[in-house]
Amino acid sequence: MKAIVYHKYGSPDVLKLEEIQKPTPRDDEVLIKVHAASANAADWHILRGKPFLVRLMGIGLLKPKNKILGADIAGRIEAVGRNVKQFQPGDEVFGDISDCGWGGFAEYVCVSEDALVLKPASMTFEEATAVPLAAVTALQGLRDKGQIQPGQKVLINGASGGVGTFAVQIAKSFGAEVTGVCSTSKLDMVRSIGADQVIDYTQEDFTKNGQRYDLILAANGYHSIWDYKRALRPKGIYVAAGGSMAQIFQAMLLGPWISMTGSKKMGNFITKPNKKDLVFMKELLEAGKVVPVIDRRYPLSEVAEALRYLEEGHARGKVVITM
Numbered sequence: 001m002k003a004i005v006y007h008k009y010g011s012p013d014v015l016k017l018e019e020i021q022k023p024t025p026r027d028d029e030v031l032i033k034v035h036a037a038s039a040n041a042a043d044w045h046i047l048r049g050k051p052f053l054v055r056l057m058g059i060g061l062l063k064p065k066n067k068i069l070g071a072d073i074a075g076r077i078e079a080v081g082r083n084v085k086q087f088q089p090g091d092e093v094f095g096d097i098s099d100c101g102w103g104g105f106a107e108y109v110c111v112s113e114d115a116l117v118l119k120p121a122s123m124t125f126e127e128a129t130a131v132p133l134a135a136v137t138a139l140q141g142l143r144d145k146g147q148i149q150p151g152q153k154v155l156i157n158g159a160s161g162g163v164g165t166f167a168v169q170i171a172k173s174f175g176a177e178v179t180g181v182c183s184t185s186k187l188d189m190v191r192s193i194g195a196d197q198v199i200d201y202t203q204e205d206f207t208k209n210g211q212r213y214d215l216i217l218a219a220n221g222y223h224s225i226w227d228y229k230r231a232l233r234p235k236g237i238y239v240a241a242g243g244s245m246a247q248i249f250q251a252m253l254l255g256p257w258i259s260m261t262g263s264k265k266m267g268n269f270i271t272k273p274n275k276k277d278l279v280f281m282k283e284l285l286e287a288g289k290v291v292p293v294i295d296r297r298y299p300l301s302e303v304a305e306a307l308r309y310l311e312e313g314h315a316r317g318k319v320v321i322t323m
């Protein structure tokens with residue numbers, strides 16, 4: 001089978017299209033013919049092994065442990081191991097396989113059945129693969145860390161990216177009043193997916209305009225944690241999912257202390273693939289409450305190009321890899 005393989009940490013230049021052996025499922029695994037994968041910021045962080053801290057998360061200290069990147073997949077099950085209970089050959093599935101050794105940038109992959117959910121019949125493979133990692137990050141950030149409630153004023157910084165486009169729609173589905181922050185050319189798109197207000201960060205600093213929010217999800221960009229604190233209402237919650245390293249580290253190091261000493265809660269989190277959460281997302285997708293926003297599609301042979309584009313930090317929704 002064809003796969004995009006890398007043997008050492010580095011830029012997208014180290015990614016090579018190789019012919020490798022098609023895997024065989026273990027007893028508790030399924031073999032999937034991948035029809036589409038999607039790229040996430042995690043792919044280019046792990047490709048580069050940067051920040052160095054990510055290497056301490058089991059991906060390999062000096063060289064990559066998993067030779068094929070790609071967390072999000074959608075495809076058709078081709079074979080099942082003898083202990084597999086939930087699926088059979090022919091089933092169309094999607095999921096985040098980052099807990100099962102990655103490997104989505106390939107024609108086939110073997111993963112645990114627990115990472116997978118049946119694909120909504122109404123969605124294409126390309127639409128489905130755009131969902132798992134980014135949408136579950138947005139869901140866990142808003143619902144679990146952010147304790148989102150109907151009627152709350154919620155702000156999403158980085159509303160136009162992979163995580164942000166899901167966050168806007170998920171927050172709306174919880175009945176929040178949503179403000180999305182993005183740059184000029186993406187204002188219309190963020191409005192079109194349901195944001196009640198949009199703020200163009202090239203024209204206005206939302207931390208200085210006097211507005212206050214019950215919940216802020218930072219998917220991208222940078223503001224100091226003190227700016228975010230000022231933009232929160234009393235008892236407000238700030239959740240840092242991503243953005244600049246300074247933004248993440250401030251939330252990680254100062255957030256717990258700010259949370260202990262005042263009424264506002266601030267912190268960061270790392271998403272965990274979770275089947276129940278993906279089923280929750282599937283229901284939102286089937287109800288039409290969430291629709292993936294797909295920016296560009298690249299063939300498998302151009303994964304390096306896809307990651308170069310994503311790393312520039314200005315994707316409009318998700319970047320999808322087609323097989």
Ligand SMILES: NC(=O)c1ccc[n+]([C@@H]2O[C@H](COP(=O)([O-])OP(=O)(O)OC[C@H]3O[C@@H](n4cnc5c(N)ncnc54)[C@H](OP(=O)(O)O)[C@@H]3O)[C@@H](O)[C@H]2O)c1
Nearest residue numbers: 041158160161162163183220221241242243270271314315
């Ligand atoms: N905590 C976790 O477990 C977890 C999980 C997934 C992702 N992440 C992190 O979350 C972040 C976002 O991921 P993603 O998939 O959404 O990335 P992405 O798709 O690459 O984000 C691109 C978007 O970010 C926007 N953006 C760039 N600079 C901005 C700024 N200064 N202010 C506001 N928006 C800005 C861009 O909009 P413009 O072009 O308009 O600037 C673009 O639409 C990344 O840092 C990623 O590493 C964390």
